[in-house]
Amino acid sequence: MVARITAVDDHDPEPSQSKTLRAAWADLVRGFNQHELWLQLGWQDIKQRYRRSVLGPLWITIATGVMALALGLLYSLLFKIPVADFLPHVTVGLIMWGFISGCIKEGSEVFITNEGLIKQLPSALSVHVYRLVWKQTLFLAHNLVIWLILMLIFPRPLGWDILLAIPALALLVINGVWVSMFFGIVATRYRDVSPLLESLTQLLFYVTPIVWMTRTLQDQGGAISSRARIAELNPLYHYMEVIRAPLIGADLPAYHWWIVIGCTVAGTLLALMAMKQWRFRVSYWV
Structure with missing residues (x-):
């Protein structure tokens, strides 16, 4: 019980006076400023995961x-799309999906798995989130090697528009x-949410244009073409595209x-509201 009380005091000495958006935002800023801590912890997570492995993190890329x-070869044959066009589409989609699904599934357990640190380490709650996102970003960086190889095998004209990938990746991290x-x-707070998100993430994989293309549906015309517009109701489709x-x-x-920026702002406000209401209770719930 002493550990629990100490943890709450470290995070928020007076919870009743800190249930504001300003205090929630201050937690995010404080956690970001503790970058030396979460950078080191995130890198340590990767080294620990591949300890005594010969290839180490390269297994992620492989x-x-x-x-x-x-998947690229199989579905290019099924959809009758040239491999040179379809394989880069699938590859980049899978790379980005690895980051997205990792943040959703591991994010749902980020505080549960860090129970010991939350109760004993006087730091902002957001430190554990930054640690997780930093680890997923390192995985993403490893996987981008595959994209570089594909661009050498299937060269295509990449102009200055490629620089748009930088702000797009920044939005993805946010x-x-x-x-x-x-x-x-x-x-x-609700432990049933984690397995529910696991199933939902699997469903989202199939309804997001990763191993299929909206262009394929549009080219068929008729009712199928009109149904291709339904894919745009999925926010992840727009994140993939940018x-x-x-x-x-x-x-x-x-x-x-515009859709991605709007979703980013709305999601950030949603997270701030959740932090405002419940962040000081996390130490009790874990």
């Missing part, structure tokens, strides 16, 4: 590359923070950016 190659924070708090299009040299309508 697994993603094999999956992309298998979304990873609020997703991990929000689902982390909710899943810590990153994938610059990396494979595809056209990118501006409305994708």
Whole structure:
């Protein structure tokens, strides 16, 4: 009981006076300023995961590359799309999906798995979220090696538009923070949320254009073409497009950016509301 009380005092000495958006935002800023801590912890997570492994983190790249190659070749034959067009589409989609699904699934358990640190380490609650997102970003960086190899095998004209991938990746990381924070708090309070998110993430994989293309549906015309517009109701479709299009040299309508920016702002506010209401209770719930 002493440990629990100490943990609450470290995070928020007077919870009743800190249930404001300003205090929630201050937690995010304080956690970010403790970057030396979460950078080191995130890197330590990767080293611990691949301890005594010969290839180490390269296993991440190999697994993603094999999956992309298998799915890319299979579905290019099924959909009758040239491999040179379809394989980069699938590969970049899988790379980005690895980051998104990691933030959702691991984010739902981020506070539960860090129970000991939360109770004993006087730091901002957001430190644990930054640690997780930093680890997922390192995984993403490893997997981008596959994209570089594909660009050498299937060269395509990549102009200055490729620089748009930088702000797109920055938005993806910001979304990873609020997703991990929000689902982390909710899943810590309600433990059934975590397995539910596991199933939901699997479903989202199939309804997001990763191993299929909206262009394929549109080319068929008729009712199928009109149903392709339903894919745009999925926010993850727009997140994929703003990153994938610059990396494979595809056209990118501006409305994708506005939707992603809008979702980022709305999601950040949602996470701040959750922090405002419940962040000082996480130490009790874990």
